[in-house]
Amino acid sequence: MATILDIVNGISQVLSNTHDGAIDSEGSPVEMGLRREEGNPLIDSRLIDGFSVRFNRDKMIVSYQYDCKLKHVHDKGFESEIESSINDVVKFIKKEYRKLTKSTLSLKEEGEVDVLVQYVSRVRTTVTANKVYTINGVDGLDKTDPEGLRDNIKKFLDQAPGKKRPKNDKSKSDNFKQFEPWNLQSGQRNTDLK
Numbered sequence: 455m456a457t458i459l460d461i462v463n464g465i466s467q468v469l470s471n472t473h474d475g476a477i478d479s480e481g482s483p484v485e486m487g488l489r490r491e492e493g494n495p496l497i498d499s500r501l502i503d504g505f506s507v508r509f510n511r512d513k514m515i516v517s518y519q520y521d522c523k524l525k526h527v528h529d530k531g532f533e534s535e536i537e538s539s540i541n542d543v544v545k546f547i548k549k550e551y552r553k554l555t556k557s558t559l560s561l562k563e564e565g566e567v568d569v570l571v572q573y574v575s576r577v578r579t580t581v582t583a584n585k586v587y588t589i590n591g592v593d594g595l596d597k598t599d600p601e602g603l604r605d606n607i608k609k610f611l612d613q614a615p616g617k618k619r620p621k622n623d624k625s626k627s628d629n630f631k632q633f634e635p636w637n638l639q640s641g642q643r644n645t646d647l648k
Contacts (some may be wrong), residue, residue: 458592478511487542505543512592516540520581527571536583537567602647
């Protein structure tokens with residue numbers, strides 16, 4: 455089993471060559487299933503779409519962004535078309551991950567695609583879609599308390615301003631009273647501080 459760091463490093467290496475216009479070792483364009491790869495880039499108007507990947511513990515979240523016309527949003531099967539684009543991206547990531555690391559990347563879908571369509575103008579919209587995958591076969595993740603997180607939070611909260619200072623603390627205290635909007639008073643905070 456691989457650690458989460460090994461898997462993230464492998465996926466990061468795959469994503470390093472996914473920008474628009476990327477070419478592989480043989481000099482041909484990298485095809486990952488996006489709409490911008492269709493047509494002739496010199497003659498046709500460019501489509502704006504792309505993807506990114508982020509991680510949350512053993513989850514991989516694939517975000518897909520696509521700019522399209524408003525009438526395209528109202529077509530039948532628009533959401534399934536966006537989902538198939540995300541699935542094409544995931545297939546590309548799995549295939550390239552296998553080439554680089556010589557091991558398979560096992561992902562399990564978590565829920566449905568979350569699609570957000572935002573109005574840009576009377577003609578254009580921007581679509582942002584997210585899909586969550588669980589990375590299977592991850593070793594070294596503790597599900598309960600990661601690295602003493604609860605103890606660290608307790609230490610942080612013990613340092614709150616309302617807590618009493620230790621007896622041996624010789625730092626100057628601030629004699630300014632708490633702000634009360636119904637009881638306004640003027641004055642200087644600490645006469646030693648100028």
